[in-house]
């Protein structure tokens with residue numbers, strides 16, 4: 149869409165109207181005529197910043213914030229099972245949309261947002277598990293790169309790093325992004341100390357890049373992407389968030405050891421996996437140098453990469469994935485604080501973009 153925006157300039161609105169309501173009354177999208185007209189009306193007032201949010205727990209603090217002003221005439225539009233909320237944050241027109249859990253929902257929702265609406269960029273926020281023991285619950289992380297860590301080639305027992313993977317020669321899979329050696333995590337005997345050096349039938353897992361088909365590429369001619377960078381301009385603006393005052397206490401009584409901060413980090417990773425496991429968290433940290441671990445961001449990053457739409461994600465840390473001590477998952481105590489901190493940082497970020 150970005151390329152189309154530039155190409156068509158002023159006639160974009162007309163083009164979208166044609167696209168959505170012209171041909172076959174928009175039935176190609178499964179849209180009713182009333183919906184198509186609403187979309188055209190909304191787009192006329194664009195462009196918008198798309199704000200993509202995993203769930204209500206993370207969205208509600210933004211909806212309740214005085215900084216978010218819903219559009220007085222058309223505050224929301226329900227389309228194809230999704231609710232798009234129209235409004236403003238400061239001087240910026242925004243469209244909020246909730247994805248639901250995990251990569252499929254996140255990708256589909258983001259694509260729908262970019263297909264239907266005139267969106268100049270996407271800001272994603274939420275809470276995340278933490279893989280970086282130097283940071284704390286409530287800190288808002290802004291990674292430079294995101295990867296999907298759930299596309300695997302699971303190597304057969306007996307093969308190792310020197311053996312070709314199936315379909316490697318045709319370019320489908322590669323031995324580039326390291327591997328998880330399951331037997332590194334064996335426990336020797338029931339009373340044993342340290343690791344067993346024995347092998348494990350689960351052998352090795354190799355992480356794979358996604359096949360992508362950019363909007364300005366050749367259809368059916370795949371490219372590959374593993375580390376997806378966020379937008380350089382958005383990243384530069386986000387640097388101004390450092391020093392932002394964030395909440396550090398729940399109910400004013402239960403406080404974090406130090407005030408929460410906004411932190412620029414190198415990388416984050418997403419997959420359809422809820423990581424509440426210390427060994428896997430430590431593997432992700434040492435292998436990929438990631439800080440936030442979540443279940444949506446990379447899908448949104450991959451869609452924005454393919455649609456050539458600027459993208460950034462702010463993820464606040466809710467717990468040290470897999471626990472730091474014997475205590476239970478800290479997300480239950482500090483989750484709401486983490487969600488509020490992410491919202492506070494996003495509101496400030498959008499204000500900075502609009503200024």
Ligand SMILES: *[C@@H]1O[C@H](CO)[C@@H](O)[C@H](O)[C@H]1NC(C)=O
Nearest residue numbers: 308309329331332344345346
């Ligand atoms: C996997 O780890 C085990 C145990 O640490 C080791 O003996 C084995 O050589 C490793 N295999 C590969 C393929 O690296």
Ligand SMILES: *[C@@H]1O[C@H](CO)[C@@H](O)[C@H](O)[C@H]1NC(C)=O
Nearest residue numbers: 398399400401402480481482
């Ligand atoms: C904060 O207050 C709410 C409502 O009274 C309560 O349900 C919750 O357990 C409290 N949380 C903490 C960490 O004290």
